[in-house]
Amino acid sequence: PAEVPAGPYDALLEAAASALDANDFDGAVQAYKNVLSDDPGNPEAKLGLAQAELLGRVQGMDPQAVRKEAADNPGEVNAQLAAADLDLVGGHVEDAFGRLVEAVRRTAGDDRDAARLRLLELFEVIGPEDPRVTAARTSLARVLF
Structure with a gap:
């Protein structure tokens, strides 16, 4: 060869x-x-x-504290971003995507942009061909438009 x-x-x-x-x-x-x-x-x-x-x-996140913060403060975008990152690293891809789509739906302005942009970053990690990415893109489009 x-x-x-x-x-x-x-x-x-x-x-x-x-x-x-x-x-x-x-x-x-x-x-x-x-x-x-x-x-x-x-x-x-x-x-x-x-x-x-x-x-x-x-790196250096306390998963329990991050998850508790996200659960206690569903409207706090930074808590949702951190929890979504942990979800993805832990292999809970749909949970991460769902959390961020919900954050986009629930927020406006800069918070909404932050959640949307993080979701797009996580799509890159998983890859555009993955059916979970396709499904989350459809959900994102529904909440945006």
Whole structure:
């Protein structure tokens, strides 16, 4: 079999993946952003950036405290954002998406934008082909329009 030639960003993507593996989320974010500044459509860098940002956000969170805060304050967008991040990292994809669609429905202005943008970021982590993303996009469209 022929060797596949190295892509122009392979070294940067490898460095970013190594940073991610070492829990250096800031380093991984920067490395992925470097690739995206030259190649904005790079799917590997887009996915890696979304993952690194998500893992950086949940690092050091107290899951019980975050979930209690979100349950006690359904209208508090930052609490819902944090809980959705934890849901996604914990494999509860539909819960994360549902929580954020509900936050978009319930809020307005900057809070609504924050919930909508976080939902779009989490779609990147899961991938656009996933049926859960498709279903959540449909729900989001319903609450927006």
